[in-house]
Amino acid sequence: MRDDNKTTVIVGIFVLVGIIILIAGIMTLGSQQKTFGKNFRVTTVFDDIAGLQTGNNVWFSGVKIGTVRKINFYGESQVEIEMNLDANTKDYIRKNSKATISSDGLIGNKIIVIYGGTSDAGSIAEGDRLEAVMPLDTDKMMETLQENNNNLVSITEDLKVLTHKIAGGEGIVGALLTDSLLAQNFRGLMGDLNQTASRSNRLTSELVQFSQKLNQKGTTIDSFLSDTTLYASLQGTAKGLEATLEEANTVTNNLKVATEKLASPDNPAGMILNDEEFAAYMKSAMGNLDQSAESFNETLDALKYHWFFRRSFRKSERAKEESENE
Amino acid sequence: MSKESPKLSYFLGKRLNKFFSGLASAYRFVLKFFREVWFPPYEFKEFIRQCYQIGYNSLPLISLTGFIVGIVFTNQSRPSLTEFGAASWLPALISIAVVRAMGPLVTALIAAGKVGSSIGAEIGSMKVTEQIDAMEVSATNPFKFLVVSRVLASTLMIPVLVMYTDFVALMGSFLSVNKNELVSLSTFFVQVFDALTFLDITASLLKSLVFGFTIGIVGCYKGYNSTKGTEGVGKAANAAVVMAMFLIFIEELLSLQITNYFRQM
Numbered sequence: 001m002r003d004d005n006k007t008t009v010i011v012g013i014f015v016l017v018g019i020i021i022l023i024a025g026i027m028t029l030g031s032q033q034k035t036f037g038k039n040f041r042v043t044t045v046f047d048d049i050a051g052l053q054t055g056n057n058v059w060f061s062g063v064k065i066g067t068v069r070k071i072n073f074y075g076e077s078q079v080e081i082e083m084n085l086d087a088n089t090k091d092y093i094r095k096n097s098k099a100t101i102s103s104d105g106l107i108g109n110k111i112i113v114i115y116g117g118t119s120d121a122g123s124i125a126e127g128d129r130l131e132a133v134m135p136l137d138t139d140k141m142m143e144t145l146q147e148n149n150n151n152l153v154s155i156t157e158d159l160k161v162l163t164h165k166i167a168g169g170e171g172i173v174g175a176l177l178t179d180s181l182l183a184q185n186f187r188g189l190m191g192d193l194n195q196t197a198s199r200s201n202r203l204t205s206e207l208v209q210f211s212q213k214l215n216q217k218g219t220t221i222d223s224f225l226s227d228t229t230l231y232a233s234l235q236g237t238a239k240g241l242e243a244t245l246e247e248a249n250t251v252t253n254n255l256k257v258a259t260e261k262l263a264s265p266d267n268p269a270g271m272i273l274n275d276e277e278f279a280a281y282m283k284s285a286m287g288n289l290d291q292s293a294e295s296f297n298e299t300l301d302a303l304k305y306h307w308f309f310r311r312s313f314r315k316s317e318r319a320k321e322e323s324e325n326e
Numbered sequence: 327m328s329k330e331s332p333k334l335s336y337f338l339g340k341r342l343n344k345f346f347s348g349l350a351s352a353y354r355f356v357l358k359f360f361r362e363v364w365f366p367p368y369e370f371k372e373f374i375r376q377c378y379q380i381g382y383n384s385l386p387l388i389s390l391t392g393f394i395v396g397i398v399f400t401n402q403s404r405p406s407l408t409e410f411g412a413a414s415w416l417p418a419l420i421s422i423a424v425v426r427a428m429g430p431l432v433t434a435l436i437a438a439g440k441v442g443s444s445i446g447a448e449i450g451s452m453k454v455t456e457q458i459d460a461m462e463v464s465a466t467n468p469f470k471f472l473v474v475s476r477v478l479a480s481t482l483m484i485p486v487l488v489m490y491t492d493f494v495a496l497m498g499s500f501l502s503v504n505k506n507e508l509v510s511l512s513t514f515f516v517q518v519f520d521a522l523t524f525l526d527i528t529a530s531l532l533k534s535l536v537f538g539f540t541i542g543i544v545g546c547y548k549g550y551n552s553t554k555g556t557e558g559v560g561k562a563a564n565a566a567v568v569m570a571m572f573l574i575f576i577e578e579l580l581s582l583q584i585t586n587y588f589r590q591m
Contacts, residue, residue, distance in 0.1 A: 017490075021492075025492075025527060028515065033523075
């Protein structure tokens with residue numbers, strides 16, 4: 001009887017542990033596949049689902065958030081995907097988020113990746129349809145790769161021709177590599193260039209020094225560049241110059257008016273300069289004046305010998321001689 | 327030629343006759359089991375004793391086998407996956423292989439060898455020593471006591487053993503993966519369950535029930551129908567193992583087809 005009880009207990013424990021393993025497995029599987037949590041359903045429509053299957057995972061920002069629930073044909077040849085997503089992710093996925101088909105690793109299962117979306121679009125809701133973005137087509141990638149291969153072959157052939165020509169001494173590069181004289185010249189040129197570069201360096205360093213000196217406090221240039229009072233003074237000078245220029249303009253204008261007046265014979269100065277008749281008259285007047293002056297001189301000479309003025313003239317000659325002697 | 331044809335046809339006819347009569351006998355035996363299983367008296371103590379024998383006593387052997395299967399399968403799969411740069415997929419591969427096929431199959435085959443032969447030999451020896459007839463005379467239903475209890479115990483214990491085998495095989499695989507790929511236990515089990523679906527676990531459990539039933543019913547049938555004295559006991563035990571294993575593979579193939587049908591729905 002005791003043996004029977006012992007057997008029963010052992011069998012009970014044995015079965016219990018087996019059931020615990022089963023339940024633990026089911027619970028783990030359920031929690032990992034979000035079966036027991038609260039879900040919500042969204043859809044998306046692809047032209048080609050590239051082998052996606054029911055039960056494949058849905059990722060958002062690299063986190064698994066759900067699974068593909070159902071795959072239906074839609075429209076003429078499109079495919080509608082129904083997805084069960086974890087309700088906790090509802091606040092993070094936006095109505096304008098996009099869905100694309102990707103792969104879990106290089107040879108992994110197909111997955112749906114939800115990405116993008118802006119905060120102003122609002123959170124996704126039950127039954128919403130996400131915009132589908134077609135994944136990269138492997139065939140198209142291979143086509144592009146093949147095109148690249150062809151280009152590579154073409155480039156290699158060109159390079160082959162080029163290197164052949166260079167090796168044969170054709171062209172500048174070929175001659176440079178094969179002609180020793182040209183190489184020497186080139187070396188000399190490089191030497192000159194090197195010298196030029198070193199001089200340029202020296203010049204640059206001197207310029208740097210010069211600019212540093214310019215920036216030194218207390219120098220004229222620094223004062224000129226940094227002294228605000230000097231700037232104000234210069235500004236005042238410039239304004240003064242401006243005023244002077246304005247005055248000069250006025251003077252020029254006045255001169256212009258005067259010149260114009262001189263050019264016309266309707267005023268006395270203009271008449272002196274322009275009227276020929278008046279000029280002849282003036283000339284005869286001047287001749288008369290000259291004659292009068294000569295007569296006057298003769299009169300004065302005669303006066304020197306007059307007894308009334310003789311003494312005065314002698315006095316003035318004597319004073320003149322004394323001043324010359326001194 | 328004209329003399330050989332009647333002999334050949336006679337030989338073939340006899341073999342076919344024997345095959346179909348055996349099939350009919352097995353069918354009647356299975357039918358009798360389903361008729362007897364629902365009605366009292368229920369041989370509960372015998373059922374528990376058989377559960378102990380079939381389940382608990384098989385646990386060490388099956389655990390060890392499962393552990394070795396886990397390690398060996400992981401180490402054998404690694405080079406191929408490494409060649410593709412997909413060694414990180416080992417846990418997923420092992421979980422699918424173990425839960426979908428290896429666990430139930432290995433458990434059933436080991437149980438067929440250990441339990442099937444034991445049932446066949448035990449009932450066969452009781453048959454040839456006329457203990458079954460004696461039970462009938464003493465107003466005990468030998469079919470209910472011997473067959474129903476054993477078949478039920480086998481049917482229920484094999485799925486439990488499969489749970490153990492799956493767990494131990496995955497732990498064996500983890501040891502290998504942890505040593506070589508430095509994967510932690512939590513990461514390993516996350517990857518294991520990531521690759522599985524409820525259909526895998528359900529199919530594995532249902533398959534195990536069928537395997538258990540097959541082992542029990544074949545062992546009982548062969549033992550119950552054994553003849554020719556002690557020689558017949560050995561034959562019954564041997565036939566029970568061979569037939570059970572053969573049927574297990576057939577059932578595995580059928581279950582695969584059925585599971586795939588549901589998987590594609």
